[in-house]
Amino acid sequence: xxxxxxxxxxxxxxxxxxxxxxxxxxxxxxxxxxxxxxxxxxxxxxxxxxxxxxxxxxxxxxxxxxxxxxxxxxxxxxxxxxxxxxxxxxxxxxxxxxxxxxxxxxxxxxxxxxxxxxxxxxxxxxxxxxxxxxxxxxxxxxxxxxxxxxxxxxxxxxxxxxxxxxxxxxxxxxxxxxxxxxxxxxxxxxxxxxxxxxxxxxxxxxxxxxxxxxxxxxxxxxxxxxxxxxxxxxxxxxxxxxxxxxxxxxxxxxxxxxxxx
Numbered sequence: 001x002x003x004x005x006x007x008x009x010x011x012x013x014x015x016x017x018x019x020x021x022x023x024x025x026x027x028x029x030x031x032x033x034x035x036x037x038x039x040x041x042x043x044x045x046x047x048x049x050x051x052x053x054x055x056x057x058x059x060x061x062x063x064x065x066x067x068x069x070x071x072x073x074x075x076x077x078x079x080x081x082x083x084x085x086x087x088x089x090x091x092x093x094x095x096x097x098x099x100x101x102x103x104x105x106x107x108x109x110x111x112x113x114x115x116x117x118x119x120x121x122x123x124x125x126x127x128x129x130x131x132x133x134x135x136x137x138x139x140x141x142x143x144x145x146x147x148x149x150x151x152x153x154x155x156x157x158x159x160x161x162x163x164x165x166x167x168x169x170x171x172x173x174x175x176x177x178x179x180x181x182x183x184x185x186x187x188x189x190x191x192x193x194x195x196x197x198x199x200x201x202x203x204x205x206x207x208x209x210x211x212x213x214x215x216x217x218x219x220x221x222x223x224x225x226x227x228x229x230x231x232x233x234x235x236x237x238x239x240x241x242x243x244x245x246x247x248x249x250x251x252x253x254x255x256x257x258x259x260x261x
Contacts (some may be wrong), residue, residue: 003029006064007034008066010037011036012040015235019238020034020048031050034053035052065089066090069092076104088111088112090245092117095154112250115254123211126226134171137217138217142194144197144214145157145198146201148203150207162199164211165181178195185201209227245258
């Protein structure tokens with residue numbers, strides 16, 4: 001069987017380096033291209049016999065699938081360059097603004113694309129469980145979401161925390177109930193509203209990722225927590241996603257489609 005060629009955007013970053021390491025355990029995959037942003041100090045350097053380039057077009061040509069955990073601006077530029085090609089893409093980038101999110105949806109039309117704010121199997125099960133618990137809990141349940149990450153993470157709340165909130169919002173829409181996302185870093189000086197889903201974030205140390213959804217009632221509370229202790233779960237998840245996506249028709253997919261959740 002011909003190996004699937006994988007291009008990696010940001011091969012010297014935390015995720016890129018981990019993906020290169022973990023790809024050795026995927027016999028059907030072959031890392032074929034490495035691309036960094038222009039003027040990056042690693043341009044021209046060698047990783048496992050491959051030179052790092054800033055030529056995105058060349059990276060696309062050498063790849064059946066691109067894996068991208070870069071930045072919103074970089075991801076949008078990449079999607080634009082993927083138009084009229086047969087190269088697929090797995091996107092794990094987070095931190096998109098509302099405007100960038102609209103651009104993402106526009107640019108991803110007619111592509112073969114799998115997108116997930118978190119490539120962990122466990123967190124995707126947690127998304128399903130959050131939806132299920134929200135459906136079963138009383139409507140006046142207070143729901144809060146806490147995410148904890150390392151001190152180098154740029155976006156807050158995390159993309160995964162927002163995805164958890166969107167699960168709750170989706171259930172409330174089906175009930176014709178309002179949902180108001182509130183970010184606890186702001187001193188609002190008012191009582192909590194019943195429609196609120198509150199977000200809090202902690203950044204420090206080398207925490208890979210931890211997310212907890214709190215379902216709070218008078219006299220009791222339920223906590224749903226996922227803890228990631230090793231970045232390998234995200235890189236492995238993206239490589240499993242690449243294998244799965246290769247066999248699919250063009251379209252927009254998520255990790256939950258792959259897991260049939």
